[in-house]
Amino acid sequence: MILSQRIQSLTASPIRKLSPYADAAKAAGKKVYHLNIGQPDIATPAQFMDSVREFQAPVIAYSNSKGEMFLLKAVQKYYAEKGMDYAIEDIFVTNGGSEALIFAVMALCDPGDEIMVFEPFYANYTTFCKEFGAKINAVPTSVENGYHLPSEEEIEKHITPKTKAILLTNPGNPTGVVYTEAEQDMISRIVRKHNLALIADEVYREFVYDGAYRSGTMPELDDNLIIIDSVSKRYSACGARIGCIISKNKELSKQVIKCCQARLCSPILEQVGAAALYTTPASYLEEVNKEYKKRRDTIVAALKKLPGVKASDPKGAFYIMVNMPVDDAEKFAIWTLEKFAIDGETVMFAPGNGFYNTPGSGINEARLAYVLKSEDLERAIYILGEALKAYPGRVEK
16 A cells, blocks of 8 residues: 555654654663653542433433533633633543644635744654644744744744644743733734734643743634533543533634534533532642642752753743753653663653654753652652763764
8 A cells, every 4th residue: 555645644653653662661660751742640539430420321322523511601601700601512522632733724825824933842743733634834933032932023034825823832832932912912913913823722721830831712703713622631531531622613613613513522420520620629730739849849949950941931721841952852851761770770751842843953952841759859869860860962062
């Protein structure tokens, strides 16, 4: 058989592609501290499984393609409590935030069209675009100013006749940046001036530790805004694979329902569990936020002790970008898993080049996810520091 050029153009996830090396390390008896993936270790609220166990049906049947009404109402109530009013017809349940993003790209882009992002950016955005022949239009940001947005003039220089949307992740993955109100207003102006869509990926909305946060939901953007959300991170329910795409644009809604119908439906049991998660008391999210702020402070302090390492200053989400004194972060990651351990323990991280679109960028960078307990983070960063000392490809700066 002859495979498509489209599938061959896709790249492996920098977050998961080194998993075989981690598996081999574990098979050899090593303990691996996973800083490579945003998988929280905080327990999922008990009501998820309680509601699934209580669910009674003689047949596990197809659910509604748009999503079951009890879940749609739960999502609607969540947003209303935050001052964001969406009608039921504006909300579509998806199989995770990833499918919501796929639907957004599919609805907006023909082959050759562009989605603007700010790099470094979540690596799978590239895959979601390439699946439909669209392209990533990457605008660089810098660690020097905390990965905040460039000027309005600079952003507009990157807009082309093929640009269909700006994809803004707030809070940011992999940088942890939280955009200011002024930055949000600037993006709103640009989107309306150039008649673009704004795809607002807000799955980390609850994880803000410093400064004020404002959603992309603004009255003037009603016709341009597409919200992407998920229960994955908020309620530590990544495996439930329940997300949503939300928009007040009626024409977009007419098209998204086609996508929902084509994949039939989201799983009913997961919808039952997800609806129960939306009843979680606010105190749960407040405690989780405090815990992640503690972990953020722990990893930032630990990284400051490592000679030659420069780290970003994350204000939200649970990721931090680091610049390391190595020839190639991916080679270093593989070496650390294969060749290095302290008392039978090693560490895994996501190489930074996969979070860039610009060739050659991020070669000596890595994304670390601070999803482990503080004591485990301290141990993992200590091991990382010792590995940096021993790595044959260390580059002194």
